Amino acid sequence: MAEKVDEMPEPLSAKYVDQFAYPTVKDRLPVILTKVIDTVYQYKNTAAEQHGEAGKEDCKFIVSKLSELKNAIQTDKPLTVLADGRGDVSIWNKAIQKEIDDHGNKHPSWFKSPWLLTECYMYRKINESIRMSSKLQEFDPFGEQKRSALKNSHDACIVLANYIHDITKDNKDVTYEQFSKILQIALWGNKCDLSISAGVENSQNVSPLLYLNEMASNILVDSTQQVWQALLEARKNGKQTRVDIILDNMGFELFSDLCFAEFLLRTSLAHSIHLHYKVMPWFVSDVTREDFLWTLQTLKDSPNEVLSKLSETWQNRLQDESWVIKGDDFWTTACDFRQMKSKAPHLYDDLTSSSMCFFKGDLNYRKLVGDLNWNHTTPYELTLGGFHPSPHCALRTIKCDLVVGLQEGRAEEITKLNADWMLGGDYGVIHFCDLIEK
Ligand SMILES: O=P(O)(O)OC[C@@]1(O)O[C@H](CO)[C@@H](O)[C@@H]1O
Numbered sequence: 037m038a039e040k041v042d043e044m045p046e047p048l049s050a051k052y053v054d055q056f057a058y059p060t061v062k063d064r065l066p067v068i069l070t071k072v073i074d075t076v077y078q079y080k081n082t083a084a085e086q087h088g089e090a091g092k093e094d095c096k097f098i099v100s101k102l103s104e105l106k107n108a109i110q111t112d113k114p115l116t117v118l119a120d121g122r123g124d125v126s127i128w129n130k131a132i133q134k135e136i137d138d139h140g141n142k143h144p145s146w147f148k149s150p151w152l153l154t155e156c157y158m159y160r161k162i163n164e165s166i167r168m169s170s171k172l173q174e175f176d177p178f179g180e181q182k183r184s185a186l187k188n189s190h191d192a193c194i195v196l197a198n199y200i201h202d203i204t205k206d207n208k209d210v211t212y213e214q215f216s217k218i219l220q221i222a223l224w225g226n227k228c229d230l231s232i233s234a235g236v237e238n239s240q241n242v243s244p245l246l247y248l249n250e251m252a253s254n255i256l257v258d259s260t261q262q263v264w265q266a267l268l269e270a271r272k273n274g275k276q277t278r279v280d281i282i283l284d285n286m287g288f289e290l291f292s293d294l295c296f297a298e299f300l301l302r303t304s305l306a307h308s309i310h311l312h313y314k315v316m317p318w319f320v321s322d323v324t325r326e327d328f329l330w331t332l333q334t335l336k337d338s339p340n341e342v343l344s345k346l347s348e349t350w351q352n353r354l355q356d357e358s359w360v361i362k363g364d365d366f367w368t369t370a371c372d373f374r375q376m377k378s379k380a381p382h383l384y385d386d387l388t389s390s391s392m393c394f395f396k397g398d399l400n401y402r403k404l405v406g407d408l409n410w411n412h413t414t415p416y417e418l419t420l421g422g423f424h425p426s427p428h429c430a431l432r433t434i435k436c437d438l439v440v441g442l443q444e445g446r447a448e449e450i451t452k453l454n455a456d457w458m459l460g461g462d463y464g465v466i467h468f469c470d471l472i473e474k
């Protein structure tokens with residue numbers, strides 16, 4: 037393995053018009069914002085019913101703040117400091133200040149700053165406008181879309197629930213093939229993302245078992261064997277294995293993650309699962325605590341008996357703590373994960389107790405590799421910048437122009453077939469990194 041990187045690449049940014057960051061800031065973020073504005077505007081009558089005139093005024097206030105934000109993006113204004121007094125304000129404002137300091141006292145603006153900062157900042161600003169309202173502080177402008185995402189994936193969930201039931205019911209020992217299949221379902225579950233589709237319905241509406249074979253060659257890095265070996269090793273050592281899943285999207289992806297968690301427990305590949313949600317509405321479809329609990333209750337109320345039983349098991353798991361759900365402000369900052377040790381030492385410490393962390397999705401991947409413009413062939417371990425609280429696995433479908441660890445020539449080969457292959461979630465990676473250093 038290569039030891040270190042000779043020269044660090046630049047952060048991805050909308051200042052490069054040939055990068056995906058550019059159409060994101062120019063088109064996709066304004067579209068998402070317009071939908072949020074519309075949602076809040078539509079909500080004013082409900083808000084009035086619930087909170088009287090103050091609710092209606094809140095909606096007007098939020099709409100005006102978000103319209104300002106949209107205008108600031110489209111006219112490339114500087115990012116301004118946050119002012120809602122939430123506990124994470126200082127970490128955010130320090131990140132903005134650092135950009136100012138690093139660029140000779142120039143304020144970072146939407147089209148000139150690192151993409152990771154601007155895109156995360158938009159979601160934090162949406163939340164700021166909501167937090168600064170008087171009655172609607174807990175309002176989730178993406179709630180409706182997320183709940184539809186689960187409902188529209190109902191049939192696919194039934195297929196998967198039956199599959200989990202079938203392969204675990206005889207108490208036979210788990211096989212590698214079963215493990216690999218479940219991991220792939222959790223991987224492709226990440227295609228269902230409402231941010232890349234700018235809010236257009238993007239659910240799982242075919243059987244998740246059907247396309248696994250044909251998609252197998254689209255997994256460009258497949259370290260499943262190593263992940264499997266590491267989990268078997270932990271089980272052999274009789275350790276109380278804790279596995280963490282850093283969750284991503286609500287809907288079918290969450291369901292597939294929960295099935296993966298259930299599978300690990302039933303096969304004793306894990307003894308407890310820690311599931312990390314987001315503490316505020318984030319990148320449209322990311323799971324919040326409310327989404328998580330709503331999902332379990334909705335599945336429990338399903339007329340389908342297998343779904344309803346499975347969900348009852350999951351509710352019990354929260355009681356007996358074989359599942360622990362947790363949130364942390366760090367996941368909704370613009371910090372990449374190499375900064376976790378210094379900015380959120382409690383979280384880094386917590387992850388050191390895990391035998392294996394699974395990081396789901398595109399944004400977590402970007403944060404793992406620092407959102408830098410790496411060559412596609414740079415070894416994955418080198419891009420992590422020392423982030424190693426525990427062994428980990430990144431499960432991510434590729435939805436932006438950043439991927440590492442590929443074989444020489446592979447990216448060029450696929451580009452010949454489809455120039456936009458990195459943007460549609462049709463390719464994926466399963467990276468593994470063992471504990472290298474502490
Ligand atoms: O993290 P997720 O849900 O897999 O993806 C989030 C996402 O929509 O946001 C990224 C940046 O815009 C895109 O690259 C990606 O498609």
Ligand SMILES: [Mn+2]
Binds near residue numbers: 285397
């Ligand atoms: Mn997401």
